[in-house]
Amino acid sequence: TIFNVAMHHTFLAIGLTKTSGANASIILGGAPLVTMLFAILLLRQHISKLRMLGFFIGFIGIVTTSLASGDGLSSFSSGDIFIFLSMAMQAFSFILISKLNPTFDPRLLTGYMLVVGAVFIFTVSFFIERDVGQITKLFEPKLGSIFLFSAIIATAFGHMVYNYAVKHVGPTETAIFVNLNTFFALFGTVLFLGETLYKGHYIGLALIVIGVFVGSGTVDYVWRRRRGKRAY
DSSP states (O other): IIIIIIIIHHHHHHHHHHSOHHHHHHHHTTTHHHHHEEEEEEEOOOOOHHHHHHHHHHHHOOOOOOOTTSOOOOOOOOOHHHHHHHHHHHHHHHHHHHHHHHHHHHHHHHHHHHHHHHHHHHHHHHHHOOOGGGGGGGHHHHHHHHHHIIIIOOOOOOHHHHHHHHHHHHHHHGGGGGGGGHHHHHHHHHHOOOOOOHHHHHHHHHHHHHHHHHHHHHHHHHHHHHHHHHHH
16 A cells, blocks of 8 residues: 555656656656566566566667657656656565465455555645645546546556456566556557657557567567477
8 A cells, every 4th residue: 555556656646747758758667677676686586588678678668659759858857756766666566465465365455555545645635735626627527537437447447457467477477568558558649639659659669569578478488388399
């Protein structure tokens, strides 16, 4: 609760008001790399060089995609620190979830995390943004629908499925799929916002997909199977 919901979302909300979207995207794109580092240091997990390469390819894809629109990076600011802390807190929480007692259902844990975390974030919001009247905007049909979809489907259901995967598959194996957030977000902007994709976007998306296949161990698995068949 403290790391995955409370601190992650609090630092993220503060950071986004103090830095550019490009900076935030690139820093958040480093989550799989930081998760991999935590897994190596704290869980003593062995990760092949090929899979490490996949993580780096995916990160390069995130950077390429984030800078493709030509907005560029902004100068370093305190917001970048908050975004990095947000990303690091979430990565560390994945390690903690993977160490749960086998009898504890991570889906139930997600429910506790979101409820307790929501209370914490709601309390902190009074100190960050004191205009309580802004809550009334959620009663507008369009904004209210977006809020409910984000809260129920994207956040609650999404976190529940992801934490379940972290527990049963492992933090490193699931972290690489975080890069696909950028993949689907870009196509969402095209479908719903009518934005244009540039050549850099396609290159970045290709690198992200390659990074996911290599970093998840799929390529490593296929390569070992072929070697085994040849040896046989």
